Amino acid sequence: MESKSAVNMLSALGHDGRLAIFRLLVKAGPVGIAAGDIARTLDVLPNSLSANLNVLSHAALVTSRREGRSIIYSADYGAMSGLLGFLMEDCCNGAPEVCAPLGAIVAKAGACC
Amino acid sequence: MESKSAVNMLSALGHDGRLAIFRLLVKAGPVGIAAGDIARTLDVLPNSLSANLNVLSHAALVTSRREGRSIIYSADYGAMSGLLGFLMEDCCNGAPEVCAPLGAIVAKAGACC
DNA sequence: CAGATATTTCGATCATATTGGAAATATGGA
DNA sequence: TCCATATTTCCAATATGATCGAAATATCTG
Numbered sequence: 607m608e609s610k611s612a613v614n615m616l617s618a619l620g621h622d623g624r625l626a627i628f629r630l631l632v633k634a635g636p637v638g639i640a641a642g643d644i645a646r647t648l649d650v651l652p653n654s655l656s657a658n659l660n661v662l663s664h665a666a667l668v669t670s671r672r673e674g675r676s677i678i679y680s681a682d683y684g685a686m687s688g689l690l691g692f693l694m695e696d697c698c699n700g701a702p703e704v705c706a707p708l709g710a711i712v713a714k715a716g717a718c719c
Numbered sequence: 720m721e722s723k724s725a726v727n728m729l730s731a732l733g734h735d736g737r738l739a740i741f742r743l744l745v746k747a748g749p750v751g752i753a754a755g756d757i758a759r760t761l762d763v764l765p766n767s768l769s770a771n772l773n774v775l776s777h778a779a780l781v782t783s784r785r786e787g788r789s790i791i792y793s794a795d796y797g798a799m800s801g802l803l804g805f806l807m808e809d810c811c812n813g814a815p816e817v818c819a820p821l822g823a824i825v826a827k828a829g830a831c832c
Numbered sequence: 833c834a835g836a837t838a839t840t841t842c843g844a845t846c847a848t849a850t851t852g853g854a855a856a857t858a859t860g861g862a
Numbered sequence: 863t864c865c866a867t868a869t870t871t872c873c874a875a876t877a878t879g880a881t882c883g884a885a886a887t888a889t890c891t892g
Contacts, residue, residue, distance in 0.1 A: 609738065617733025621880090622726050629722075629809050642838060654881065656840050675838045675889045686810060693803060696742050697796070734850090755868060767851065769870050774849095788859045788868045 607692040611666070615689050618665035623650060624658045631668060631681040638671075638680035720805040724779070728802050731778035736763060737771045744781055744794040751784070751793035 619625050626648055631639060639647075645655045659679055662668045666685045671678050732738050739761055744752060752760075758768045772792055775781045779798045784791050 609742075610735075613733055613735050613738055615733075616729050616738065620726055620728075620730025620733040622722075623880095625722065625726055625729065632809055640838085641840095645839095651882070652839065653841080653883085657880080660840090672889090675836095677839065683810070686806070690803060690806060693799070696745050697799060736850095753868085754870090758869095764852065765869065766853085766871080770850080773870090785859090788866095790869065 607688045612689060612692050614665040615667055615685065618661050618667055621658070621661075623648070623654070624662055627655070627658055628662060628667060628681060631679055632683075632686070634680070636680055638678040640673075640676035640678050642676060644679065720801045725802060725805045727778040728780055728798065731774050731780060734771070734774075736761070736767070737775055740768070740771055741775060741780060741794060744792055745796075745799070747793070749793055751791040753786075753789035753791050755789060757792065 619628060627644060630644060630647065641655060641659065642652070644650075644659075645652050648655075650658075659668065659670070663670065667682055668679050669682050670680075732741060740757060743757060743760060754768060754772065755765070757763075757772075758765050761768075763771075772781065772783070776783065780795055781792050782795050783793075
């Protein structure tokens, strides 16, 4: 993961509406959600949603596919892993002692995955 | 971690200069780095640096302490853990199967921590 | 083909963020 | 006290981003 990609992802997620969209897609899993359903669930205008989905898409955080009249968006888990890895790698380099607080998180993730 | 805090952190990190500052501080560890040294290392103007440190500070990603004439900045590892936890928790909720790619990352973190 | 649904694109306005120069504040040393 | 160093604050110019209505495009159905 390049630093520039990480900046793009972080700034894409650093927005109220887009973080909500991304969380929704992450929870939906690989099945994804149609743009219209996202708009209804989050109560946002279709054109605003489209613009925000475009930002997330350009940041490579989501992918899309057409199904009939709808366009289905899904979270890109590989990209998310890459971002987490980038931040974690950054954390562990040169200062292993600071990773202690991460133990709980890793444990939590371990319980899930 | 509230969603609003996460948005603040993510948008603070979603900036070229600020991500560079934060990475530098994370690598420096609890000892921290003086503002002037950060400015020289990253070759940025002192006022721009100050503004960016202020953003990171308001997002609770860094802390500062005065030492003589210098002000030493350090990364807040607790905040970083919280952010990673927020994203991971978000990932695991409702879709455990998508966590597979995270296995490698957890393993990597485990090797370090 | 005509109509309905789904989504995107366009265009304008408004708000917010970034940048850099210059001055102000705070600390330590002679 | 006076001066040098360190950092922040102030200010204005510029750039970027968000929002919304309206129109355009694409797909399905009758």
